[in-house]
Amino acid sequence: MSMAFQIRDCSLIARMAGVRSAMNLRELEERIAVCPDESLFHHFCETVIRPTFDNPDYNNDFAMWTSRYLQDRKLAERLAVINPYKCSSIDELRKLVLEIIQERLMEVDHIPWAPKKDQFHFLRSVTVVYDTGLILNSPVDLFERLPEVALGSVYYHFVEARRRTENGLDDFSNWLSEFGDGALPLIELLHEIDFYFMSLSELKLKLVDIVNRSEVTNAFK
Amino acid sequence: MPSSRRLVDYEPIIGSVSTSKLKQVAGDLAGMKVVHVNSTREGGGVAEILFWMIPLMxxxxxxxxxxxxxxxxxxFNVTKAFHNGLQGNRxxxxxxxxxxxxxxxxxxxxRLRPVLEEADYVIIHDPQPARLLQLCPNRKGKWIWRCHIDVSQPNRQVWNYIRSMxxxxxxxxxxxxxxxxxxxHPQFIVAPSIDPLSEKNIPLSSDEVLSVLTQFNLDPDRPLITQISRFDRxxxxxxxxxxxxxxxxxxxxxxxxxxxxxxxDPEGSAVLAEVQQAAEGVENIHVLLLPPDAHRIINALQRASTIVLQKSLQEGFGLTVTEAMWKGKPVIGGNVGxxxxxxxxxxxxxxxxxxEGATLRMHNLLAxxxxxxxxxxTARQFVLENFLCNRQLREYMTLMLGLKRGLANHLMAS
Structure with a gap:
């Protein structure tokens, strides 16, 4: 008997990470080296759930800040192309970011500075989790109810789950694996989604598209 | 007096999902004594926030x-000096x-010690009451300092004094x-918000808006540019x-x-005189000193506006910007705070x-x-999703819950 899946929703509450703000690229390097793991996660992975109007130019706050306030688009592009979910750990992500910044520090003649009012502030978040009252008992329930779930639910179960689950996978895949071989094609399609560079609306559309494919739905008829 | 509105009154605006989230967070805080302390019952953004927050809690x-x-x-002269000093004035x-x-x-x-020392949570707003913590040595609850002011570049002497408290x-x-x-201690980031059901924000009839324009000799057929704020430099x-x-x-x-x-705010009358002098002899400028309870008049003026300005040089948050956005107005604001x-x-x-920047943008919009x-x-939708009172209330209660249970990466609301 498979477990029921409780759809949850979430929001963030931000707090200061306890690291001094950075005013220039050298300070950014120094503070990234010592900031808490949760702060790196916030600035790389929680950007997607913050309010925005359109797809931001850059998916992480470091790239955004170096472009907008240090006026260093080359560095911004190098940082922006990082997909944190390709790193095996936050430590690996930290090393990668530091390498890129250190390389840039070697290249530039002058350390770029931001205006005083536009320093980089290191934050971290508490993820507040809510019950939505929506319970899925089978993959068919997932196919039918996915269009109505909130973007906060998409973030919590498909994105944020990766730091919460033991195997680093999303909640849907882990739950579907309880339904035997028939669920494998769907799980594989979910694993193929390159979600980091999508907005949550785009990700939800992608998920809905996948669960509506005939090869997926036919397996559960 | 706090408002008599209830959560059910807000549900048609914020939706049942937002209401459910509030109830989930509040569940574990039921019965807790929460005391807010500030320095004025009327006037200013803090009083307006407490007016709706107390009854909803x-x-x-x-x-x-x-x-x-x-x-x-x-x-009040000293606390005004604090305010100015924290915003960077000498x-x-x-x-x-x-x-x-x-x-x-x-x-x-x-007077307050028995209430404050017994409270489960005390929320002190701004520096005016900050020293109360030191004067309540037998406090049993959690004390939270809520700073509404932009203290990014404070006067050092003033900040050191406030910091000690x-x-x-x-x-x-x-x-x-x-x-x-x-x-x-942990420092949280919570943006303020507005109450969509307050006198300042509820929908008004076109007749009421027109009557306010008539009251102040404003022409309903000419574009109206408005800035609503205290007379403050x-x-x-x-x-x-x-x-x-x-x-x-x-x-x-x-x-x-x-x-x-x-x-x-004892400086208001001096700034008002400066403004009146600058407006002297210009036919199309109307300087209105309104009483603290002129909420419906402000509401009407914002609704009648073609463009709303909030050209602040320094700003804590700028609730008048939120109010105008909620009324679907294009807002030109100072690039601060x-x-x-x-x-x-x-x-x-x-x-x-x-x-000059404000002039340029007014040109762009009027044309x-x-x-x-x-x-x-877009502005109205952005406020609906981010700056209405339910979001701020939820974040306050989440923080309280976090202090009660211990601050972890995840917090189950229910």
């Missing part, structure tokens, strides 16, 4: 109350000023990361007049500078750094009515 099962510091003119803090502040709070502490709190809340200072009312003077006269605009005085959280250039309005509609529509 009560409706959600918390035992919430609101206490106000009873101060004399000397105390202020000299003498021993006699400190004594006036400390004596007032010692007197107030005699707030460092001992269990947590603090700032409106933006830029405002947070290094303190020895940080709001740059004189810069607004300069910006409108630079505008092409063909637009035939009329400018309203309207504001009330807060009971804790919390205004930058709300106005996203070309999406919900425009940010400017000078009177393109469809642009004004688009910005206004």
């Amino acid at each position: 009560r409706d959600l099962g918390l035992n919430a109350s609101w206490e106000v510091i009873d101060g004399n003119p000397a105390y 202020v000299s803090l003498s021993d006699s000023m400190k004594a006036a502040y400390e004596e007032t709070l010692e007197t107030n502490a005699e 707030v460092d001992g709190y269990d947590a603090s809340i700032f409106s933006m990361p830029e405002f947070a200072k290094t303190l020895s 940080f709001k740059d009312p004189v810069g607004v007049i300069e910006a409108v003077k630079l505008l092409n006269s063909a637009y035939n605009v009329q400018l309203v500078l309207a504001g009330g005085g807060a009971t804790d 919390g205004i930058r959280l709300q106005i996203h250039n070309s999406h919900t309005g425009y940010l400017v750094d000078s009177p 393109r009515p469809e642009l004004m509609t688009r910005l206004g529509t």
